[in-house]
Amino acid sequence: MSERGTSRTGAAGRAPVVDGPEQLRNVVLVGASGSGKTTLTESLALAAGSLTRAGRVADGSTVSDHEEIEHQQQRSVRLSLVPVEWQGVKINLLDPPGHADFAGELAAALLVADAAVFVVSATEPVAGPALDLWAQCAAEGLPRAIAVTHMDAARADFDEVLAACRAAFGDEHPDSVQPLDLPVRSEGHVRGTVELLSGETHGEPGTAPQTESARERLVEAIAGEDDELLERYLGGEALDPGTLGRGLRGAVLHDAIHPVLPVTEDGTGVVDLLDLIVSAFPAPTDRPGPVPLPVDDSRDQRRGPATGEPGPLLCDPDAPLVAQVVQNTGDPYVGRLSLVRVYAGTLRPDLLLHVEAGQATSGQPTPGQGAPGAADERVGGLTSPFGKVQRPVPHAPAGDLVCVGKLTSARVGDTICEPSSPVLLEPWSLPEPLLPIAVEARSRSDEDKLSQGLSRLAVHDPAVRVEQNADTRQLVLWCTGEAHAAVVLHQLEHLYGVQVDPVEYRVALRETFGGPAIGHGRLVKQSGGHGQYAICELRVEPLPGGTGFEFVDQVVGGSVPRHFIPSVEKGVRAQLEHGVGDGYPLVDVRVTLVDGKAHSVDSSDTAFQSAAALALRDAATRTTVRLLEPVAEVGVLVPDEYLGGVFSDLSVRRARVLGTEPAGPGRSLLHAEVPELELTRYAVDLRSLSHGTGSFTRAPLRYEPLPTALAGRVARPEP
Structure with a gap:
């Protein structure tokens, strides 16, 4: 850490290229919305020489300036990749959206990264969303460092943030969170840093902090993770910075120490972070690869039965190629671009590859994405993205991330491999979209383009689910939240050329009889030639909920x-399908044919169908027709501190709370039965109630009578 890193840029128009995985670091920046992730990404690119302050890539190719880069990321709200080079090492910086609506992008980034920089703002408390993000990183086994941003703010206090991080992220081992640098202040502002291991100060001179106790605590933590270092330390030996740096790397790789570094918007502390990434973060070879899943032989006759249990993939550039699609985007000039992570082998342009479908899923299929299957495709060129620019690369070895053109059948989560060696990697789970947005085409031309636009949307955004509801005859886009819904509607209009208008979402209700009734249906028409003649008398009785329909002949x-x-x-x-009252399907009734009349000439199949329908409608006028509403089984996962507010809110929603159970430290899982009319915006309301920390699941349960007082508030289905 004492040697300052230097950057090296390639020839004009070329992105950083490496020959082996040892020269790669795949790092995801994780933090809540507003923590400063995107600004930190830009600062890292500036410090590495990949981006100039004039808004150009250092090798000469144009790129949007800092504001445009951030604007593009906020508009697209997609996972972005920024490759930089530092000390001869290519660092793939992954910047997923911080908003909770786009948790699927974060899940993809955590899957393909090898380490994480956890971004914490010095001006914001370490709250529930940050704890959830930290837990997600820990679940993926990612080594983590902590970058404290906004240190140039007037009220920023590094010691307070450090104490909060130790309390939030240290669990039973607060010494696992250790500062690597301390800020140096001048005239009330952070102007530099002092390295604890080397004692060197970087940046402008200022008031140096007291480092003795912090350095001693850091050295003890490093030595405590290595028996040899611990013995030398306890023996009174002074450990040099190089030895401590190697010990720090081992502790970081084993997730035993999480280094903390202060950074500012003007770049103070950023070089130290780059040095830490190169020296202490794992290369792809330092982490186990994914374990392939069994391939379904029924989809491809070329494959024989699987033999034995497969082991983790080795990050070997000379092995058969195995890669996974992380993201699909559309480019107006080159068409579809697929961001892929190469796990084994070396990916080169123009290779004939096999695409094995393993769609990352939110739990339900999306129309337009096609059925799972397998296909062979010849890939196009390979590029490395930077802002709006796609820079060509000659190859991508195992461990690298690269964009591939012309993979027309590949979906997010699919595996790319050699045709002779089919492999299937497990896709990641996407959050269940639980916010329904009903839409309709704005014009006839939009209606003609709607199907194709939705198909393309489903390929690029697997988190959205498209439903054509047969009961309400509405087109519904299921999204993860309001921000996601806004992005989906924006993309439909500006990327796929389809304009739609949101309309009121209707819940599919049902009707049933409130009591028994007799109905008469009479169809007698004579207009020359054969007429129509049929008379039916029906007795209609309600049945218990969920029974369905019974037809009885008592003629x-x-x-x-x-x-x-x-x-x-x-x-x-x-x-029954059209209903007899408000136009909703009629259910849970027994219909008995008790009498009728026919004509030897004029009676027909059609006539008796019409007479039966008339009799059923007539019976409905002689009793009460009740509306039934669907009730869902709901599970709400929420921190205990918000449990009371969630209870109160559910009671307003006419819910029946069945009970709660512990769901991990400080969290509870609440079970309830809730009418679906009350769940239309629950995805948004729960997030507000729990400050972004709660989640819920829903499953259809049954239909129950709708309270009479609410019947007038329910929109009738369109004819």
């Missing part, structure tokens, strides 16, 4: 000929 004396009995049932079933 005696042949008043309705036997061959017209099925016609009566068919007419009743058709009317």
Whole structure:
């Protein structure tokens, strides 16, 4: 850490290129929205010489300036990749969106990264969302460092932030969170840093902090993770910075120490962070690769039965190629671009590759994405992104991240491999989209383009689920939240050329009879030639909820000929689908044909169908028709501190709370039955109630009578 790193840029128009995984670091920047991740990404690119303050890539190719880079990332709200080079090492910086609506992008970034820089703002408390993000990083086994941003703010106090991080992230081992640098202040502002291991000060001179106790605590933490170093330290030997740096690397790789570094918007502390990434963060070879899943032989006759249990993939550039699609985007000039992580082998342009479908999923299929399957494709050129610029690269070895053109059938989560060696990698789970947005095409031309636009949207954004509701006849886009919904509508209009208008979302209700009734249906028409003649008398009775529909024939004396009995049932079933009151399907009734009349010439199948429908509608006028609403089984996962507010909110939503159970330290899982009419915006409201820390699941349960007082608030279905 005592030697200051230097950057090296390649020839004009070329991105950083490495020959092996040892010269790679895949790092994800993780932090809540507003923590300063994107600004830190830009600062790292500036310090590495990949971006100039004039807004150009250091090798001469144009790129949007800092504001435009951030604007693009906020507009697209997608995972962005910024490759930089430092000390001969290529660092792939992954910047996922910080907003909770785009947790799927974060899940993808955590899967393909090998380490994380956890970004904490010095001006914001370390709250619940940060704890959830930290837990996600820990679940993926990612080594983590902590970058404290906004240190140039007037009220920033590094010691307070450090204490908060130790309390939040240290668990039972607060010494795992250790400062590597301390800020140097001048005239009330952070102008430099002092390295604890080397004692060197960088930046402008100022008031140096007291470092003795902090350095001693850091050295003890490093030595405590290495028996040899601990013995030397306890023996009174002075450990040099090089030895401590190597010990720090081992402790970081084993997730035993999380170094903390202060950084500012003007770049103070950023070089130290780059040095830490290169010297202490793992290369792809330092972490186990994913374990392939069994390949379904029924989809491809070329494959034989699987033999034995596969082991983790080795990060070997000379092995058969295995890569996974992380993201699909559309480029107006080159078409579809697929960001992929290479796990084994070396990816080169124009290779014939096999795409094995393993769609990253939110739990339900999305129309337009096609059925899972396998295909062979020839890849296009390889590029490395930087802002709006795609810079060509000759190859991508194991461990690297690269954009691939012309993978027309590859979806997010699919595996790319050699045709002779098919492999399937497990995709990551996406958050379940629980916010329904009903839309309709703005014009006839938009309606003609809607299907293709939705198909393309589903390929590029697997977090959205498209539903054509058969009951309400609405097109519904299920999103993860309001921000996600805004992005989806923006993309439909500006990327896919389809304009849609949001409309009121309707919950699919049902109708049933409130009591028994007799209905008469009479169809007698004579207009020359064969007429229409059919008379039916039906008795309709309500059945217990969930029973469905029963048809009973009690005709005696042949008043309705036997061959017209099925016609009566068919007419009743058709009317059930259209309802008899507010236009919702009619359920849970027993319909009994008790009498009728027929004509030897004018009676027909169609006539008895019509008469049966008339009889059912007539019976509805002689009793009460009740509306039924769907009820969902809901599980709400929330921190204990917000449990009371969630209880109160659910009671307002007419929920039946069944109980709670512990769900980890400081969290509870609440079980309830909630009418779906009350869940339309629950994804948004729960996030507000729990300050972004709560989540819920829902599953259809049953239908129950809708309170009469609420019936007038329910929109009727369109005819």
